[in-house]
Amino acid sequence: MFLLGRPSCYKATIPRERKIIMRKRSKLNSRIKLCKNDHDRRGMQDKVKRLEEQLKESHRSERARDETSAVKAIQKNYKYFFKYVKKQATVKAAIGPLVAADGEVISDPQQICQTLRSHYEKVFSQPKESHIIDDPEYFFNSTGQPPQLEDIDLQPKDIIEAIGELKVTLWQDLISSQQFS
DSSP states (O other): OOOOSSSSSGEEEEEEEHHHHHHHHHHHHHHHOOOOOHHHHHHHHHHHHHHHHHHEEEEHHHHHHHHHHHHHHTTOOHHHHHHHHHHHHSOOOOOOEETTSSSSSEEEEHHHHHHHHHHHHHHOOOOGGOOOOHEEEEEHTTTTSSSOOOSOOHHHHHHHHHHHHHHHHHHHHHHHHHHHH
């Protein structure tokens, strides 16, 4: 597939070894669904776990290679290094596979829903009778007027200190940006 304005050399590709491992894992997962023998199913699940460990190791080694190349490039191409650092600074939250209490990986959507529902029932509780708000207007002191900042104690010396800190950080940023120019 060709995308306009984007050369094919920038296309993200999955390494061949990783594709092979993912293909094996997919085939094993489909065989696990059809398997009726518990002993065989456990053996296949163990193989899937080993394949997932191989995938994790493949990702770790790729990250290590990327980091090494970014560090080597810092002298010649510092923009590449900082682009790499910025990419690593953003944390992507991921949800892992659901594992039942017996250690079995859950892949059936019905079972996933039941497991999540039971977990939420355990975690979330009903509020205590003594903590239920009967009159929200009185509780939140809603008078119909917009909220005002009256409870904040702000002195002129606090503002001067904050400005002083701001000048220091701006100065530090200016110095650090000039070092790389």
